[in-house]
Amino acid sequence: MADRSVRLARRNVDSLFASILMPLLMMALFVYVFGGAISTGTEYINYVVPGILLLTTGYGAASTAMVVADDMHSGMIDRLRSLPIRGFAVLAGHVTGSVARNAAATAIVVLASLAMGFRPGGGVLDWLATIGLLLLYVLALSWLAAGLGVIAKSVESASTLSFFMLFLPYLSSAFVRPETMPSWLRPVSEHQPITPVIETVRSLLIGTPMGNNGWIALAWCCGLLLFSVLLATSLYRRQTSR
Template sequence: MTAAHTGFANALSDHLTLIGRCVRLTRRNTETLVMSIALPLLMMLLFVYVFGGAITTGTAYLDYVVPGIVLLCTGYGAASTAMAVTNDMTTGMIDRLRTLPVRGSAVLTGHVAASVVRNAASTTIVVSAAVALGFRPSATVVEWLLVAGLLLLYVLALSWLAAGLGVIAKSVESASALTFVMLFLPYLSSAFVPTHTMPAFLGSISEHQPITPVIETVRALLTGTPVGDNGLLAVLWCTGLLAASVAFATWLFRRRAAA
């Protein structure tokens, strides 16, 4: 076996080992897992049964709000990645890895993979709850696969960004604070109300931020309405954010780990 093959095999083994570790940590951290599911569910109930009757969207409000709740759910799930990374950075985990023939950067991959698993579970539960409340998507199998692919791209982008923020943070509490913008942006989008109902200034921000085209694409695919330019914009935003976040997180990790 060549050195290149050996190097690849070792790298793959390191990443798989740390992915397994992070997934196990996710299962044990029941508080974070429950909150990433319970909070979006409560938000959906709040908007549908408390505010929904006063909001006009041209369609059943439950059908309108579910895509926004799904993205809100993935945002909460991805944000917890920052706290998990900070915990590893500040409790000696990285120092222990330095004494072993393990690629330390695989820690980030492990936490991002755990975020994907966590978000897949929470999104499934949220969508199932929406169906129980009366949500009836008209998506075909292909459209469901497109929704899943876009959400995966979105979760990867947010999780890598959260991982980078986790490297910067000096404590778990500050990591939670750094992810505030990530959690706030869905509220300043078309997740809960049409953008044209907002004041002109806020409506312009909402229409030109990355989450709105993602929500509109998911909404169109699930409800059988035209996707338009939103599909391309959503992919471009998510791909660009993912590339920038991976570079940002890995550069910061190598710099801090070497310090």
């Protein structure tokens, strides 16, 4: 099932291209258009790249929701149910494919950011910790996207349901410091799952203070992963038992 998901991703060139191109365009937009007007206390590209990395995973997860929805409504799931395949394996295959797509897209974004002037100061262990945290976050987000794809009425509605994955980073510390936001919006930015993940990545790569963000990020990712796996598998069993 994982191999099938990866092959589907290779064939769906437009979706794969969009999941890579959109983060690159957003990074270029914020660095070259808005970056000069935004003060973060450091080079803006160093500040914004960790947020772009999480935005990249959001685009990849959104495509996972659409692929799962397509399987649910194209008759593919009915064909798979006639085979000795566990339902968990069907979703796990899509999640594995999502992780592979996100890994490729993230690597491209990192290379592009280096070409644009991103200069991380983290060592080997910092990079390994960053990769581990991003993989955990991608797993959690991909399982959540798979659950949304199961209950979506169509591929288009799956795209709509997964919109918050793309929108939530804009309300975090990804692009501007939370203290520059209005007083009513600042708590939303500071107390959501994406902000501590971004701040942890930022701390590992460019040396900003980490504080408790590392533990908070791990707690959010592990909690979201557990919730998403249980939700996706439960919804899948319910939908396929009808």
